[in-house]
Every structure is written in structure tokens, then in C-alpha cells.
Amino acid sequence: MASNNEFNVPQDGLAEAWQNALPEWLRGGDQAEVRIDGVDPRALNVTIKTAGHQKMEFDFAIRYVDSREIDIQLTDVEKDGQTVDERNDVIQGLIGDYRRHLHETAQALHHYTHS
Template sequence: MASNDELDVPQEGLAEAWRNALPDWLHGGDHAEVRIDGADPSALNVTIRSAGHTNMEFDFAVRYVDSREIDIQLTDVEKDGQTVDERTDIIQQLIGDYRRHLHETAQALHHYTHS
């Protein structure tokens, strides 16, 4: 059965909406970069640079399951340009925080993604 709630917004417009909204949910000093996923029109790639942990970068793939729900996959964690073990407690806590911020951003954009 096909969903009647598919995401139906231009991908670049969606990325721009995320670029504008995501900073409102991040901690002061954290920075995010939002890029379109060229292989999937319902997906974005998000890199968050953590202010409190020197040179830490978290890469996430954010895919819209429908116009309201997102699926978030962690794709990489780096410190000083080197991949690190993301299983440490502090990194797991940061991943959880950033996943929550990504969900909050998606919720804040329901007016844009859900027609």
C-alpha cells in the first residue's frame, strides 16, 4: 500500500529550510552543515561540529520516511580529521543529543514538509 504522506518538497528547498532551522536547536557554538544527498531526493547529509569538544565532527544521514518522520543514521565521527570510536560514553551522549536536535528540527519544519 502506497503512503499518501510522501515527502513532496524540492530537495534544495528542504536543505535550505534545515540550514535555517537547525542552528536554533544546537548548543551555542556548535555549527552544522546541511547538504542534499544526490542519490536520494528524500535525504540530507548533516555534519555537526561540536563546540565543546575540540575538532569533533559528527556526520548523519537524515532521510524522510514520509512528510513527518525522519530516519537518522550516524555515518561517521571524527576528531582532528581522524575517525574515532563512537562507543565511548561522552561520544554516545553527544550522538544522542544531536539525534534529538535533528528530530526537533524535523518537527519544527512540519509546516514545510507536511502539506
Template sequence: MMSSNDELNVPQDELAEAWQQTLPERLTGGDKAEVLADGADARTLRVHIKAAGHQSLEFDFAVQYIDSREIDIQLTDVEKDGQSVDERTDIMQELIADYRRHLHETAQALHHYTHS
């Protein structure tokens, strides 16, 4: 991975709040998101998404800023009714891909905020 002088210089709590305001606008109607600062890593946000509908699906992602523009997204958990589920099914992969796209769209929407 290339190192960049383009460091992220936004306080983590302010960044989490900006994400909390912006991400729900990118999600499908009825989906709910919670964005929290990762206490262990100042460059990482924890994103919890509750999918709309009767499936009781919940997705957890770690969104790490590589620099002020680029993010890395890791899926950390998928649960249905509070139980971990196999995220390798086609339907789950489609949902995860959609949420990853929404996370990238949120990061792009906040470029003006993260890239000074």
C-alpha cells in the same frame, strides 16, 4: 516498516535550505552545522556538525524522510582532528544522542513545511 501515502513533496534543495536555517537554532551555542542535499537520494539530507570547544569533533548524519513527518537518522561518521574515532564511548554516545534529539526537533519544527 509501514508504507504511507503521506509522501514528502518538498524539493530537496528547498528542504536542505530550510534545515540549514532551522538546525543552528536548535544546536548548543558554538556548534556549527552544514546541511546538504544527498545527490544519490532525494529523500535524504546530509548533516555535518562541528562541535564547539577544543575537541575538534565533527559528526556526520544521514537524515532520511520516511514520509512527510517521520525521519530516520543514521550516524555516518565521527571524527576528531580529521581522524575517525570510536563512537561507542559513553561521552560520544551522549553527544550523538543530543545531536539526534536536535535533528528530530528540527524535523518537528519544519512539519508545517514538509506536511502539506
């Protein structure tokens, strides 16, 4: 269902807001990097690095459907720099947690994206 809700937020400011807000939702020691998408002005790319000895990285593409709703796509999971099969239960659990944290961050930024 299409939305009439306009989305007109400067992408660089949005990426900065995400970079500042996302760590509040992550587990202690996890790190996140938020980058603008060079093609889509409604999109951001997020890499989350797990804390501890696991050395895992999760890459997500986030696209604003409108000023309130985001679409999240997992684009890659790596362990020690090698792509891994994300279908195992532990990795699926982490993906679910991180997707929830991304949605929580988007909700926390509604004041920024919804004018």
C-alpha cells in the same frame, strides 16, 4: 509499516530550511552544515561540528520516511580529522543529543514538509 503520506518537497529548499532551522537547536558555538544527498531526493546529509577545543565532527544521513517522520543514521565521527570509535560514553551522549536536535528540527519544519 508503510505510510501513504506523500513527500514531495524540493530537496534544495528543504536543505536550505534545515540549514536555517538547525542552529536554533544546537548548543552555542556548535556549527552545522546541511547538504542535499545526490542520490536520494528524500535525503539530506548533516555535519555537526562541536564547539570548543574538542574539534569533533558528527556526520548524519537523514531520510524522510514520509512528510512527518525521519530516519537518522550516524555515518561518521571524527576528532581532529581522524575517525574515532563512537562507542565511548561521552561520544554516545553527544550522538544522543544531536539525534534529538535533528528530530526537533524536523518537527519545527513540519509546516514546510507537510502540506
